[in-house]
Amino acid sequence: MGEVRADRRAAGQLSEAAESELVQQCEEQFAQLEKLQNEIILCEPDICENHQEQSVSRLAATDAELKLWMSMQPSSLAANAEILLHAGKDEMLKLCSELEMVVSCCEAKRDKLRETKELEQKWLEEKKQVLLAANDHIERLRVEKEKYSEHNILLETKAKIQKMKAYQEQLMESLGDILEKHVPLPQDESTASKKKKNIPLKISEDLVSLSKILEVLMDKVMNTPHDPYVTIDHTFWPPYVEMLLRYGIAVRHQENNFKIRLETFF
Structure with missing residues (x-):
C-alpha cells in the first residue's frame, strides 16, 4: 500500500507545459459544451399543449443521438504522451487499489469457507461413526437372530412364565404368612x-x-x-x-x- 501511495504522488506531478496544455484543452472542451448547450436551448420548441407529441419527438431525438454516439469511435482528448502516461498511471493505481480490496474480500471468504469445510468434515466424521455403530448393532442382532431359533425362543418364554408363576406363588405364600401372623x-x-x-x-x-x-x-x-x-x-x-x-x-x-x-x- 505504501508503494501505491508513492506512485500516486509521483503520478500527480506534471511539467508546467503539460499542465498548461491540459488546462487549455479543458477550457476548449468547456467552451464547446457551452456552445452545444446554448444551441440545444435555442432549438428546443416552445411548450405546446400536446405533451404526448412532444414526448414522442424527444424520445426519437434521444434515440437518434444514442445511435450516433454508439457509432462513433472513442478518441483521447490529449495527444501529449506525458498527460496520457499520467492518466494511465492514475487509472492503474486506482485499479490496483480496487484489486487489493477484492483480494482482501476473497481471502476473508476463503477463510470462512475453510472454517465451514472443517465443521462439515467434523460433522461427516461423526455421522460416519454413528453409521458404523448402527451397522454393528444390526449385524449383532442378525447374528443373534440366526443363533436363537423359534424353538429356543419358545423354551425361553416358557421358562420366564414358569419363573413368574413361581414368583407369584411365593408372593401369595408370603402374603398368607403375614396375614396369618398379624x-x-x-x-x-x-x-x-x-x-x-x-x-x-x-x-x-x-x-x-x-x-x-x-x-x-x-x-x-x-x-x-x-x-x-x-x-x-x-x-x-x-x-x-x-x-x-x-x-x-x-x-x-x-x-x-x-x-x-x-x-x-x-
Whole structure:
C-alpha cells in the first residue's frame, strides 16, 4: 500500500507545459459544451399543449443521438504522451487499489469457507461413526437372530412364565404368612379375648379369613372386570371390611353399601 501511495504522488506531478496544455484543452472542451448547450436551448420548441407529441419527438431525438454516439469511435482528448502516461498511471493505481480490496474480500471468504469445510468434515466424521455403530448393532442382532431359533425362543418364554408363576406363588405364600401372623382368624382372636376378659363372645363359624376376602376380590376383578363388585354377606367379618375400606384397599359401591370391590392400583 505504501508503494501505491508513492506512485500516486509521483503520478500527480506534471511539467508546467503539460499542465498548461491540459488546462487549455479543458477550457476548449468547456467552451464547446457551452456552445452545444446554448444551441440545444435555442432549438428546443416552445411548450405546446400536446405533451404526448412532444414526448414522442424527444424520445426519437434521444434515440437518434444514442445511435450516433454508439457509432462513433472513442478518441483521447490529449495527444501529449506525458498527460496520457499520467492518466494511465492514475487509472492503474486506482485499479490496483480496487484489486487489493477484492483480494482482501476473497481471502476473508476463503477463510470462512475453510472454517465451514472443517465443521462439515467434523460433522461427516461423526455421522460416519454413528453409521458404523448402527451397522454393528444390526449385524449383532442378525447374528443373534440366526443363533436363537423359534424353538429356543419358545423354551425361553416358557421358562420366564414358569419363573413368574413361581414368583407369584411365593408372593401369595408370603402374603398368607403375614396375614396369618398379624391378622389371625376371627375365631382365634375372639377366643383369646374371651380368655383374657372372661367375656362371652359369639362369632359365627362361617367367617372367612382376610386372605380369603382378598382372594375373592382379586378373582372377581380378573374374571369379570366389567362388574368387579362383591356382595358382603355374613361370612365377611365387618372389622376386616372396615380395615380394607379405611386403608384404601377396597371401595364401596356408590349406590349399594353392601357391595365392595378392589381398588384400582394402576
